[in-house]
Amino acid sequence: MSNLTTNFNNKTIKYKQLLSNFKSLLKKNSLKFTVQREVILKTLYNSDIHLTPESLHQLIQKKYPELKTGIATVYRTLSLLEESGIATSLSFGAQGKKYELGAKKHHDHLICTECGSITEFVDEEIEHRQQKITEELGFKMSDHSMQIYGICKKCQNK
């Protein structure tokens, strides 16, 4: 399936560092560093909310209209970023996918099925078990994604 080579983990990093990582990833895979790719990376980096491909595209068109970035490029770049572990997507069931940069430290999501609000969390015990399970089953873990669905406090009190 995926056949991209990567070698760095997602950490909380400065944009400069992220950009440099991205560049070396591209080089390692004989891909080119383009202005569109940088703009997409930067826009994701500067957003603290989860973005759909469409909303990301609109943001970019507004901020860099002279680029006339195509929606296809946004989709292609998001896939690239996800495959290489720089970004992750969050599936919202019916509501489709939203993306966020893995530049933040890894975390999982608690999603309210009433109002759609998202709470991020990490639990070391779970992280540890995941690693263990994977090993037991003979896999080599590269990534994981976990979503808990429920009703948030606010919505419970309605």
Place this chain on the structure above:
Amino acid sequence: MSNLTTNFNNKTIKYKQLLSNFKSLLKKNSLKFTVQREVILKTLYNSDIHLTPESLHQLIQKKYPELKTGIATVYRTLSLLEESGIATSLSFGAQGKKYELGAKKHHDHLICTECGSITEFVDEEIEHRQQKITEELGFKMSDHSMQIYGICKKCQNK
């Protein structure tokens, strides 16, 4: 977001029981029990692999050609089943969504990013932590989904 009323949990159950659950769910939500909905439920139940909407549709057309079931109905019914917790979908990144019935006992997925093979597992410790975390954050958990991505044994030896 979702506003369907449900009241039973997914267990390993006989088809008859599942069907009865489905019927009462429909009634409770003023939805109608139709031959298409039953065929979709039954076909999912009898499949032990994860199905895309398209492959499910093809299966049904082959087995029940006189029904001329529309693809739109398949999509609509899958959403209905997912919303009500009877089926779950598994996001395959680029490869789209696949569905399975929650009639089997709950489990999580280990997905090989090379060959796409899927291994199912459950870890009680993780299940327990998930519940605990949710409570700590003031949520009421209704469901969760967890996928671990990696390279399977077979693909490691290639």
Place this chain on the structure above:
DNA sequence: ATAGTTTTTGGATATAATTGCAAAAAATAT
């Protein structure tokens, strides 16, 4: 059983996501 009411359906249409392709941009070689 029949008629009235509500919901679902298939097919058409609309929108979202992916892919093919020729022109443009980036990287490399000279």
Place this chain on the structure above:
DNA sequence: ATATTTTTTGCAATTATATCCAAAAACTAT
């Protein structure tokens, strides 16, 4: 710097998914 090669891009075409709507089926009340 310029030419050559490789990859990417935007747009168009395709495919996947969702929505609209009038006809059909399911349910309710008689």
